[in-house]
Amino acid sequence: MRLSNKIALPIAAIVGLLIAVAWMAGLFADKTPAGLKEQQQAFKGSIQNVSIELLNVTERAPGSIVAKENTLVASRLLAQLKTLTVRAGDKVEQGQILARLDDADLKAQVSQVKAEQDANTAQLQQAKKQLERSQALLEQGLVAINQVDEWRAKVDELNARQNALSQQLTAAEIALGFSQIQAPISGTVVERLVEPGSIVAPGTALLSLYNPAQLQVQAAVREQQAAHMQVGDKLKVYVPATSLTQYATISEIVPVADSSARTFLVKLDMGLMPSVVPGMYAQIEYQLEQRPALLIPSHLVKQYGQLDMVQVVDNGVLSRRYIRLGDAFGDKVEVISGLSKEDKLAIY
Structure with a gap:
């Protein structure tokens, strides 16, 4: 009898444990069909028909702002930079003097050419007088003709030298003018590339400028949409950094x-x-071809965590339907999946 009690107690404990596990697993509860566990209910309120609408869809392409008119201001001489009067951000006008180079040698060269020109002019005047006297004496038979020819040759030589000196003087004055570097365009200084005291060679960039009134937007557009664009079309441009919007005109479509x-x-x-x-970063906005879309009022959509849900009325019975949404258009939102145009939504 004592042995049977020892066996019965463990068996009873095991059976009790199995019953508890089965109860926690829900084996004794009523079965619920898969799917939504809420009980469907009749709906007697207002309904919203689901319909297909044509959308005028716009698309934005990323781009950047560039200066259509920009330039590097460079030296044309080998000389020392004496002054540079502007810095980054300064506004300049076309023709304004921005920098000066050491011009002592150039001024000396101009003075030397002018002195040679004055001396040659004096010699030329004297030679012309001698030629006139020789011609007069030749008419009187007092000199030989070869003497007249010598003075004529001398006058021609001095005339040629005078022309050469005039060209040298022009070149020297032009070079002297290059010592004062002027702004080629009106605009804004982007960067100051050298400092006074530096030795600059011909072609050495001193400053970079751009014209803020000549800006351009460059954007990469999908080839399907670029095929419908033409030079002269106007597109909306949005600059997020400044929250400014403006229309711009297509001036070029790179054909590659x-x-x-x-x-x-x-x-x-x-x-x-x-x-x-x-x-700066910019976006251009352009319109795509119309496309059909299933739109519903945004206020009919309820969120459950990360899921979107609407109440659908089917044969007078209200049920929950989970859907996947797309973009919003005003007070409506596009439904990508979960609804069809025959469905009816409960207004609540």
């Missing part, structure tokens, strides 16, 4: 596509925009 990105480079001319400078 980027084979890796399948895009075309489109250039648009734009007017002056306050606080917009080259290098």
Whole structure:
């Protein structure tokens, strides 16, 4: 009897444990069909029909602001830079003197040529007088003709030298003018590349300038959309850094596509925009072809965590339907999947 009690107690404990596990697993609960666990209910309120609409869809392409008119201001001489009067950000006018080079040697060269020109002019005047006297004496038979020819040759030689000196003087004055470096365009200084005291050679860049009134947007546009664009079309340009929007005109479509990105480079001319400078990020906006889309009012969509849900009325019965959404268009949102145009939505 004592042995049977020892066996019965463990068996009873095991059976009790198995019953508890089965109860926690829900074996004794009523079965619920898969899917939504909420009980469907009849709906007697207002409904919203789902319909297909044609959308005028716009697309944005990233781009950047560049200066259509920019230049490097360079030296044309080998000389020492004496002064540089502007710095980055300064506004300059076309023809304004920006820098001066050491011009002592150039001024000396101009003075030397002028002195030689004065001396040659005096010799030329004297030679012309001698030629006139020789011609008069020749008519009287007092000198030989070869003496007249010698003075005529001398006059011709001095005339030729006078022309050569005039050209040398012009070249020297032009070189002297190059010592004062002027702004080739009106604009803004981007960068100061050298400092006074430096020895600059011909072609050495001193400054970089750009014209803020001649800006351009360059953007890569998908080849399917670039095929519908033409030079002269106006597109909307948005600059996020300044929150400014402006229309720009297509001035060029590069006729070679980027084979890796399948895009075309489109250039648009734009007017002056306050606080917009080259290098800024910009977006161009253009309209795509109309396409059909299933749209529903945004307020009919409820969120459950990361899921979007609407209440669908089917044969007078209200049920929950999970959907996948696309872009919003005003007070409506596009439904990508989960609904069809025959469905009816409950308004609540």
